[in-house]
Amino acid sequence: MKKLVLLGGGYGNMRVLLRLLPNQLPEDVSITLIDKVPYHCLKTEYYALAAGTISDHHIRVSFPEHPRLSVKYGEVTKVSTDEKLVYLKDDEAVSYDDLIIGLGCEDKYHNVPGANEFTYSIQSIEKSRATYHTLNNLPAKSVVGIVGAGLSGVELASELRESRPDLNIKLFDRGKVILSAFPERLSKYVQGWFEEHGVEIVNNANITKVEPNIVYNHDDPILCDAIVWTAGIQPVGIVRDMEVEKDPSGRVVLSKYHSLPNDDHVYVVGDCASLPHAPSAQLAEGQAEQIVQVLMKRWNNEELPEELPQIKVKGVLGSLGKKQGFGLLNGRGVTGRVARLLKSGILWMYKYHNG
Secondary structure (H helix, E strand, C coil): CEEEEEECCCHHHHHHHHHHCCCCCCCCEEEEEEECCCCEECHHHHHHHHHCCCCHHHHEECCCCCCCEEEEECCEEEEECCCCEEEECCCCCEECCEEEECCCEEECCCCCCCHHHHCECCCCHHHHHHHHHHHHCCCCCCEEEEECCCHHHHHHHHHHHHHCCCCEEEEECCCCCCCCCCCHHHHHHHHHHHHHCCCEEECCCCEEEEECCEEEECCEEEECCEEEECCCEEECHHHHCCCCCECCCCCECCCCCCEECCEEEEEECHHHECCCCCCCHHHHHHHHHHHHHHHHHHHCCCCCCCCCCCCCCCEEEEEECCCEEEEEECCEEEECHHHHHHHHHHHHHHHHHHC
């Protein structure tokens, strides 16, 4: 029996399971899924959990059940490709024949002193829960600083504004305008929403240091009752520690078949993989589709295609609270109620097909 081991129950490995189960998995292959928590988490919705507008159970999806799928709950501490073993904290190592690493990402602090110690996070369900407790226990008129005005920071700030209109929210953005990577019309729309709803955007920010309840912007101290970090991500430490080739962002350089260049049995999916597009759930799922095709051909001793098609990312959608949103779909900007409805619909479809 060949052993396929999946590290992490995120979007990429969930798509692998969806494609192989219940009927596509060869009779001589078993799957072991290893994750710290006993369910798939909708990471794209962690901002709403932290803001207190949805409850914990809304972002959980059960793992599938199958006679040849075993789910092991544990924390991965090391991957040894030489031994073909995955080491776990307080448990026996797990051997594999094929391995898909989908362990996700964590905050990147850009060497800012104190950022790791004195800020809250929404990069894991555990940290999002802690952030929720802190933000929702703040007294009225407290100041919340959100460092980083990318998609996560924007969604957290807008959702928190609706959840806690009594709070003073400061959103620190490195750019001259918010969401500068988006078309100007979308940036202005989002900027206008924040101005209308009383969220202060601090443009051209440069956070140089963080101390307890103080964030330093260009070395000027700004008092905050809570500080949330949403200013960048990097692969988890286990992947960063692997002795494999990586790009300047610390993501693993892969062959055209999404495996390590010198090891056809180890694949990397999602936030840890070096790909032409920015990390996203869509990208992880597109990668997973191709990894399954490659695995099936290899298991059946069939020749691999010369090239795999380029993964197409349809676009990005963001929310501004529960009623408004913005997005870029096939190069076209969408704003307002339509964008928010589209995002809600995609989320519902995902849960319907995977739950």
